[in-house]
Amino acid sequence: DVKVTQSSRYLVKRTGEKVFLECVQDMDHENMFWYRQDPGLGLRLIYFSYDVKMKEKGDIPEGYSVSREKKERFSLILESASTNQTSMYLCASTTPGANVLTFGAGSRLTVL
Amino acid sequence: QKEVEQNSGPLSVPEGAIASLNCTYSDRGSQSFFWYRQYSGKSPELIMFIYSNGDKEDGRFTAQLNKASQYVSLLIRDSQPSDSATYLCAVNPPSGTYKYIFGTGTRLKVLA
Numbered sequence: 001d002v003k004v005t006q007s008s009r010y011l012v013k014r015t016g017e018k019v020f021l022e023c024v025q026d027m028d029h030e031n032m033f034w035y036r037q038d039p040g041l042g043l044r045l046i047y048f049s050y051d052v053k054m055k056e057k058g059d060i061p062e063g064y065s066v067s068r069e070k071k072e073r074f075s076l077i078l079e080s081a082s083t084n085q086t087s088m089y090l091c092a093s094t095t096p097g098a099n100v101l102t103f104g105a106g107s108r109l110t111v112l
Numbered sequence: 113q114k115e116v117e118q119n120s121g122p123l124s125v126p127e128g129a130i131a132s133l134n135c136t137y138s139d140r141g142s143q144s145f146f147w148y149r150q151y152s153g154k155s156p157e158l159i160m161f162i163y164s165n166g167d168k169e170d171g172r173f174t175a176q177l178n179k180a181s182q183y184v185s186l187l188i189r190d191s192q193p194s195d196s197a198t199y200l201c202a203v204n205p206p207s208g209t210y211k212y213i214f215g216t217g218t219r220l221k222v223l224a
Contacts, residue, residue, distance in 0.1 A: 031210055040120075042216040043156075043200070050210065058211070090155055099144045099204055101212060103155040 003027070004104035006091050012110045019078040021107050023091030031094045032074035033101070034058075034066065036087040043090065049074055081111045116203050118215035126223050131188040133218050135201030138182065144204035145177055145184045150217065151197045159186065159199070191222045 007022040025032065034046040035058075045058030047066040055066050063085060067075045074093075078085055091104040115138045125131045133147075144163055148156035162168045162175040162184065174187040184203075188195055198217040205211060 033210075040216060043214040045211060048210055094210075100146070100158055100161060101156075101202070103157070106155045 006104035021076040025093040029093040033092045034076045035090045116215040121219040124221045133186040141206040146202040148200040
């Protein structure tokens, strides 16, 4: 089974802190995604990466950056956390052609 | 803005009944359609995907796609209390993009 692992399930941070969310997949998938999920708004794409060091902005990239130095690892960075970034963050991966997103367990971030 | 719409529910059905979940999408060029189940506090997990018009069955689940009406549905036969969850419809726009568009989900409650 494809496994997508998010290193932190629950985080509590202060406004202005730098936050790193890590995601690792073990199936050699080219494509990796970061979404955030908020009640009533559904899943919204933050960033997408289709190869090492390659990235594309999603629908809500403001306030976020990403890093993909290795194929299996895709990191989401909040340079200066704000309270409106309190959310559930979901990492996912897929292989071109398969089109099926496999999600990690999620990281619930609270910014105080 | 390309959209995927679902009734938020809750949809309540008695145990053993058929649950019918519906989804409409606006991009007529969409090619792949997915149903994910999400338990409270957990990440989405794939139930089924469908690419072609018609029905696709997998155990108690049947996905139905009607591209002319831009409509996709999920039927759950012999509903069980363990089926109580939020069901997300997702649509993959025309090939060459990786922007899966998610509906906000329908909450299903199966009453014992």
